[in-house]
Amino acid sequence: MTAEDKATLIRDVDWLLAYDSDLGSHSYRRGADVAFRGDRFVDPTTLAPEDIGQVIDGKGLMVSPGFIDIHAHPGYETMLKGLTEEVGSRKLYMSSLYEYLFLFDTTHEGMVAATEVALSELMQSGVTTICDLSTPHVGWIDTLAASGMRAYAAPMFREARWFTDNGHEVKYDWDEAAGERRMIAALAEVDAAIAHPCGRLGGMIVPAQIDTCSARMFKDSLVEARRRGIPIQTHASQSVVDFQEIMRRHGLTPIGWLEELGLLGPDMIVGHGIFLDHHDWIRWPDRRDLALLAETGTTVAHCPTVFARRGISLQNMGDYLRAGVNIGIGTDTYPHNFIEEMRTGIYTARVTARDIEGATARQMIEAATLGGAKALGRDDIGRIAPGAKADFFTVDLTHPSMRPLYDPLRSLIFSSGERAIRDVYVDGRQVVRNGAALAFDPEDATERLEAAQRASIAEVARYDWGGRPVEQLMPRLF
Incomplete structure (x- = not known):
């Protein structure tokens, strides 16, 4: 078995939002393991030691479906x-x-x-x-x-x-x-x-x-x-x-x-x-x-x-x-x-x-x-369950915005927002590491975006029915 064929195990996750087929919804699990091989979640209890490649410490983490x-x-x-x-x-x-x-x-x-x-x-x-x-x-x-x-x-x-x-x-x-x-x-x-x-x-x-x-x-x-x-x-x-x-x-x-x-x-x-x-x-x-x-x-x-x-x-x-x-x-x-x-x-x-x-x-x-x-007509995304796509993210429960911690999802939505999201995976591949998206150069993309905005706002009067410039339609606050 090659390294690519082996499963990744996140061991002893503090809070796992797992899919419960009996409920037709999610449920919290504490101190649980979650594993994926390739692009799919697998049942961690079925893995032999030789099936496991990378092991990630789940202490201090919540794992949620994407x-x-x-x-x-x-x-x-x-x-x-x-x-x-x-x-x-x-x-x-x-x-x-x-x-x-x-x-x-x-x-x-x-x-x-x-x-x-x-x-x-x-x-x-x-x-x-x-x-x-x-x-x-x-x-x-x-x-x-x-x-x-x-x-x-x-x-x-x-x-x-x-x-x-x-x-x-x-x-x-x-x-x-x-x-x-x-x-x-x-x-x-x-x-x-x-x-x-x-x-x-x-x-x-x-x-x-x-x-x-x-x-x-x-x-x-x-x-x-x-x-x-x-x-x-x-x-x-x-x-x-x-x-x-x-x-x-x-x-x-x-x-x-x-x-x-x-x-x-x-x-x-x-x-x-x-x-x-x-x-x-x-x-x-x-x-x-x-x-x-x-x-x-x-x-x-x-x-x-x-x-x-x-x-x-x-x-x-x-x-x-x-x-x-x-x-x-x-x-x-x-x-x-x-x-x-x-x-x-x-x-x-x-x-x-x-x-x-x-x-x-x-x-x-x-x-x-x-x-x-x-x-989208799918039963293989939006959940953490064996056989589903390995699309998920981890939350740093030690982040100050998540503490004190009673219910991690409430803290995430009402208090923390994206600040405590650490890593994101799609199809078992990491797309965000330590809060940073990996695919694009954010500084370069933002520079190009700002240039596009400057060019666009200079032309606003051409498209407005009253011929009004952006400074009249959307004046700055002060």
């Missing part, structure tokens, strides 16, 4: 740091989508740099699987592979672009032929990811937004997703604007229209799903949307931070879960810090519910692991 990020835009969001945290259109229900999202163009070099920075941030916060909803660009698939992460290439395409020329009305510019070309190009990227020799990449079909794609495009997307046996995702019910627009066009809520099209189901992820018919900003008389999501097994990708910045929130995560809706977690904005995203999700749920049980840390951990795995 987190699954089912909705992220690493190709450009990171470039917006310091710019868009405090903008939103008050005449468009506080959304930043229609007036601000497309003010910032970037180069190919900027997209690569943004992706490298974002993926590093995600790994450092315990994420081992990402769904990257980006615009296809040269080298994108190779960047995902180089990161060491488990990644789903999810190139977006659409037939219409939205815009406003006055700050209070959203209009749509349709080009079906261009949309078809974008879809063909996106399918080629998906197929390239699936075929990539690293073996860690998958694909996802993403008709970008419910209000920018026709019924035909949605139906064609479903056919292509099911032909490949991969998930489909779209942004829907992410704003009052898209709720009202779909109601105007079809007389149905966005969820109702997806159901009429036959898109709801276990392979469908609804990005955001905030403004359902029960949301108090909508004041809609019917209450069918949650039940439709639950009955069809559709997942909601919950990305709380970007909306909380604008006073918007799911109402609320606990109610979705109690209704039987599967929830996964995404980072739809910067920083790509998954633990901060989880903490924000708990707090916003409690505020909107006016209830301490609006969301719990246990529910959030389950959504971040098992909920994400279910959304």
